[in-house]
Amino acid sequence: MKKDIILSGVGGQGILSIATVIGEAATIAGLHLKQAEVHGMSQRGGDVQSDLRLSTEPIASDLIARGQADLIISMEPMEALRYLPFLAADGAVITSSKPFINIPNYPEEAALQAELKALPKVVQSDIDQVAADLGAARSSNMVLLGMAAKFLEIVSPDTLREAIRHIFASKGDSVVESNIRAFNAGIELSE
Amino acid sequence: MSQQKLLLGDEAIALGALHAGLGGVYAYPGTPSTEITEFIQGNPLTRERGIHSRWCTNEKTAMEAALGMSYAGKRALVCMKHVGMNVCADAFVNSAITGTNGGIVVLAADDPSMHSSQNEQDSRFYGKFAMVPVFEPSNQQEAYDMMKVAFEYSEAIKEPVVMRLVTRLAHSRASVTIGEPNAQQQLPLSTGRQWVLLPGIAKKNYAVLIDKQPGMLKAAEDSTYNSLTLYPANKGKMGVIACGIGYNYVTEAQPKNVSGVLKVSQYPLPESQIRQLAANSDSLLVVEDGQPVVEQDIKAMLGTGYVVKGRLSGDLPRTGELNPDSVARSLGEETGACFDASKNVVGRPPALCPGCGHRDVYNALNKVAAEYPNARIFGDIGCYTLGALPPFQALASCVDMGASITMAKGAADAGAFPCIAIIGDSTFTHSGMTGLLDAINDHSNITVVISDNLTTAMTGGQDSAGTNKFEAICRGLGVEEEHLHVVVPLPKNMDEITRIIRDEINYDGVSVIIPRRECIQTLNRRMRKERALKEAAKK
Numbered sequence: 001m002k003k004d005i006i007l008s009g010v011g012g013q014g015i016l017s018i019a020t021v022i023g024e025a026a027t028i029a030g031l032h033l034k035q036a037e038v039h040g041m042s043q044r045g046g047d048v049q050s051d052l053r054l055s056t057e058p059i060a061s062d063l064i065a066r067g068q069a070d071l072i073i074s075m076e077p078m079e080a081l082r083y084l085p086f087l088a089a090d091g092a093v094i095t096s097s098k099p100f101i102n103i104p105n106y107p108e109e110a111a112l113q114a115e116l117k118a119l120p121k122v123v124q125s126d127i128d129q130v131a132a133d134l135g136a137a138r139s140s141n142m143v144l145l146g147m148a149a150k151f152l153e154i155v156s157p158d159t160l161r162e163a164i165r166h167i168f169a170s171k172g173d174s175v176v177e178s179n180i181r182a183f184n185a186g187i188e189l190s191e
Numbered sequence: 192m193s194q195q196k197l198l199l200g201d202e203a204i205a206l207g208a209l210h211a212g213l214g215g216v217y218a219y220p221g222t223p224s225t226e227i228t229e230f231i232q233g234n235p236l237t238r239e240r241g242i243h244s245r246w247c248t249n250e251k252t253a254m255e256a257a258l259g260m261s262y263a264g265k266r267a268l269v270c271m272k273h274v275g276m277n278v279c280a281d282a283f284v285n286s287a288i289t290g291t292n293g294g295i296v297v298l299a300a301d302d303p304s305m306h307s308s309q310n311e312q313d314s315r316f317y318g319k320f321a322m323v324p325v326f327e328p329s330n331q332q333e334a335y336d337m338m339k340v341a342f343e344y345s346e347a348i349k350e351p352v353v354m355r356l357v358t359r360l361a362h363s364r365a366s367v368t369i370g371e372p373n374a375q376q377q378l379p380l381s382t383g384r385q386w387v388l389l390p391g392i393a394k395k396n397y398a399v400l401i402d403k404q405p406g407m408l409k410a411a412e413d414s415t416y417n418s419l420t421l422y423p424a425n426k427g428k429m430g431v432i433a434c435g436i437g438y439n440y441v442t443e444a445q446p447k448n449v450s451g452v453l454k455v456s457q458y459p460l461p462e463s464q465i466r467q468l469a470a471n472s473d474s475l476l477v478v479e480d481g482q483p484v485v486e487q488d489i490k491a492m493l494g495t496g497y498v499v500k501g502r503l504s505g506d507l508p509r510t511g512e513l514n515p516d517s518v519a520r521s522l523g524e525e526t527g528a529c530f531d532a533s534k535n536v537v538g539r540p541p542a543l544c545p546g547c548g549h550r551d552v553y554n555a556l557n558k559v560a561a562e563y564p565n566a567r568i569f570g571d572i573g574c575y576t577l578g579a580l581p582p583f584q585a586l587a588s589c590v591d592m593g594a595s596i597t598m599a600k601g602a603a604d605a606g607a608f609p610c611i612a613i614i615g616d617s618t619f620t621h622s623g624m625t626g627l628l629d630a631i632n633d634h635s636n637i638t639v640v641i642s643d644n645l646t647t648a649m650t651g652g653q654d655s656a657g658t659n660k661f662e663a664i665c666r667g668l669g670v671e672e673e674h675l676h677v678v679v680p681l682p683k684n685m686d687e688i689t690r691i692i693r694d695e696i697n698y699d700g701v702s703v704i705i706p707r708r709e710c711i712q713t714l715n716r717r718m719r720k721e722r723a724l725k726e727a728a729k730k
Contacts, residue, residue: 010539011541023364027195027197027366033197033364033365034365035364035365036359036362036363037362037363038306044541044544044574045539045541045542045544046541046542047539059365060439060440060442060443061439061440061442061443061515062359062360062363062365062436063359063440063514063515064515065443065515065519065526066526066528067526067527067528067529068515068526078535078536078537078539079539081533081535082536084530084532084533085528085530085531085532086528087529087530089529091529102539102542103537103538103539104581105537107535107536107537108535111535112535115533119530
């Protein structure tokens with residue numbers, strides 16, 4: 001079994017924390033993993049993307065081929081659409097619905113929504129609002145991860161929770177609990 | 192006892208070097224190589240063993256210090272991005288002529304597709320140029336394992352060796368099996384005369400280097416990192432030569448119609464395996480990330496009658512990094528998109544951070560420059576290169592580290608006015624100081640802005656070599672006191688800053704203006720740390 005995942009967003013939105021949690025979960029589950037990240041220039045408010053590949057078998061390429069991604073997990077709706085050519089025919093898009101507008105020519109939101117809604121498998125939500133309502137404003141990326149949990153399949157929600165506990169342990173119990181709450185809320189959203 | 196660790200390619204290199212008994216790393220930050228030195232700086236072994244890991248002023252000082260460490264019998268790692276090889280080329284090429292004592296590994300991280308660079312130069316050319324071996328790991332495990340092999344090999348042949356990475360390996364994470372650290376290597380202090388490159392000695396050394404070449408070839412042919420797999424059922428079809436991470440894309444594509452695959456991760460090219468593969472094939476496809484180094488060599492090796500495909504033949508794209516799609520296509524295995532590219536998506540270029548001091552500097556420069564019809568602002572390498580993009584669109588040029596000052600000088604020499612240079616603090620000490628001295632000695636009519644944010648910001652906030660020394664450096668080089676200014680780039684100081692810029696443009700000679708304000712990223716990080724410490728103290 002394999003899962004090819006594209007993580008996307010805008011520099012500074014925290015896609016690498018999602019990658020770190022999934023990576024930790026994959027390590028706990030004894031899976032093979034490769035994760036190509038973007039560092040450097042593109043972190044200054046530009047688009048950022050990471051290819052994350054999980055498999056029960058050894059993985060060769062660090063990058064995902066076109067038409068092969070099982071999942072696009074995005075912190076931003078236009079950034080989710082940027083990687084459509086990589087999505088598999090039965091792939092799912094899990095995204096925040098809220099645009100991050102830091103460019104003058106950002107497209108019409110209605111046009112983005114029409115495009116997203118035309119896709120076969122889409123889960124979207126205003127994750128910033130969900131996290132804020134939970135009193136966990138800084139954990140919106142874990143809401144997103146929760147929304148993606150049932151599509152991840154190769155790692156279980158329990159393993160992802162365990163990974164969240166490991167990753168955030170050094171920041172104290174309250175941070176761990178906010179992130180778990182955010183993750184659980186995300187799971188409910190995709191039910 | 193071995194253990195598994197999730198590591199970036201860069202981190203695997205760093206840990207491999209530490210476990211190989213490293214004496215010191217010498218480096219200047221540059222994407223995608225920066226994380227190597229940062230990992231070594233943060234590793235407990237570094238403090239325990241007193242391993243050198245402080246950042247250097249530039250790649251040339253790094254290479255030379257590594258050569259000194261080698262002379263004294265320790266193992267040294269030099270790290271840089273590909274263009275850093277140009278900066279240290281003098282020392283690097285000559286280090287092959289002197290030879291080494293303690294092992295030297297020169298790590299060059301190439302950036303095909305120019306994710307964060309100005310060109311796609313391929314560091315394997317430098318290996319050939321200096322006539323030293325090159326290692327090119329295909330994955331994170333090899334990156335770790337090869338460091339020990341490379342240091343041992345360097346000491347065995349008494350030559351530096353090159354380790355070549357590309358962005359996709361440097362910045363990709365995978366599980367690596369790691370072993371125990373070796374003791375720190377300590378050979379005796381060198382006593383030889385080979386380090387004195389007077390012509391008489393250099394000529395002898397060069398002959399020695401040439402005599403070593405057949406041994407390097409034999410080592411590459413015997414290397415476990417170069418392996419040939421033949422598929423007898425497909426004899427007479429196309430054979431594949433897959434270099435470095437190109438091998439991963441070939442493996443991913445699972446080609447069904449090839450006569451064999453030669454994996455190449457150690458150079459010089461293993462000629463006997465190439466000839467064997469060629470004899471079993473009607474043509475060869477070279478899959479290499481970067482420039483067509485191997486494709487050219489193989490064409491020369493096999494002669495004009497033999498068909499060699501790759502980036503030159505158009506079977507793979509001539510520019511940009513390889514990817515699983517382009518490689519699959521070259522192997523006749525189609526991959527393809529299921530969904531069309533979105534018509535709504537637009538580019539989202541990077542920008543200077545909100546609150547960044549460079550923003551205020553550009554606001555001031557643009558305001559004054561607008562008063563002169565032919566004002567030109569010559570830029571340099573760093574975050575502030577983003578001043579070339581909207582909303583500022585301020586820069587006339589960005590070429591290489593330090594070129595802002597010297598290009599402004601050359602333009603001023605040709606009569607252009609006003610010529611303004613903008614350069615960051617770390618870039619100024621890297622390669623700007625010597626150019627400023629030229630300008631001062633020539634009494635050039637230029638205005639130099641050293642935009643000092645107290646760090647090497649673009650690569651993530653590494654220490655900057657000149658912090659707290661800039662006024663002294665400028666005075667020492669000969670900048671006149673009344674034409675040396677320090678300002679704080681904040682909107683409230685705009686009148687003062689624009690007035691100073693205007694006055695100094697009108698001064699016929701070299702002026703230096705230093706807008707100084709801490710990088711917003713390092714400031715936020717520092718404040719978060721201080722808050723956390725305060726809260727911990729309360730508890």
